Amino acid sequence: VTWFEALDTTLDEVWQELLRGQGDANAPARQPTLATHGLTGFPEARTVVMRSATRKSAELEIHTDRATTKVSELKTRPRAALHIWVPQRNLQIRIRAEIEIADRDRTDKDWRKVPTASRENYGVNPAPGTPITAPNQIERSADPERFAILICRIIEIDTVCLTGPLHHRALFRRADDWKGQWLAP
Ligand SMILES: Cc1cc2nc3c(=O)[nH]c(=O)nc-3n(C[C@H](O)[C@H](O)[C@H](O)COP(=O)(O)O)c2cc1C
Numbered sequence: 001v002t003w004f005e006a007l008d009t010t011l012d013e014v015w016q017e018l019l020r021g022q023g024d025a026n027a028p029a030r031q032p033t034l035a036t037h038g039l040t041g042f043p044e045a046r047t048v049v050m051r052s053a054t055r056k057s058a059e060l061e062i063h064t065d066r067a068t069t070k071v072s073e074l075k076t077r078p079r080a081a082l083h084i085w086v087p088q089r090n091l092q093i094r095i096r097a098e099i100e101i102a103d104r105d106r107t108d109k110d111w112r113k114v115p116t117a118s119r120e121n122y123g124v125n126p127a128p129g130t131p132i133t134a135p136n137q138i139e140r141s142a143d144p145e146r147f148a149i150l151i152c153r154i155i156e157i158d159t160v161c162l163t164g165p166l167h168h169r170a171l172f173r174r175a176d177d178w179k180g181q182w183l184a185p
Pocket residue numbers: 031044046047048049050062063064065068069070071128129
């Protein structure tokens with residue numbers, strides 16, 4: 001039996017990939033696609049960096065600029081999807097998560113750990129998404145008030161593995177204590 005033929009080893013594989021994403025810049029889970037409910041009715045998807053993954057609580061963390069559109073979207077509807085494609089494993093990971101924007105204490109604590117060179121990513125003016133006349137018409141400032149941590153509390157994980165003659169699809173739900181259920185692919 002290979003990993004994708006059993007539910008528990010499929011979930012182990014997912015977490016191995018997520019945990020690899022925390023530290024390894026080349027791991028597919030390092031740069032998931034984060035999708036939100038757009039404010040104009042279109043879904044919005046963008047690449048982000050996954051900063052940390054914790055299996056016990058089934059939580060992932062993402063850093064962003066508080067002034068980005070995604071933060072407004074998540075304040076309006078605090079639910080998101082994360083998509084990861086792992087080519088070496090032929091594995092698609094789709095995550096549904098509830099998003100909490102971390103409180104001030106937590107944000108202040110983590111800001112100290114953000115490398116100086118990266119701090120300027122939080123505080124571009126005018127705010128991200130504002131029309132400008134030329135690409136250099138911005139100012140960067142490292143602004144701790146603009147730093148935000150998105151805590152993604154995973155509710156469901158939907159996996160598809162295309163290795164072998166059979167395609168394997170499974171759904172893992174927090175509500176079922178992650179025991180997993182096969183789905184038609
Ligand atoms: C490789 C890559 C990594 C990125 N990482 C992040 C990130 O960790 N956080 C973030 O807010 N934006 C990140 N971005 C930028 C987003 O994709 C997006 O353009 C930006 O956050 C504005 O999105 P929004 O207007 O939908 O909020 C990254 C972009 C690329 C290409």
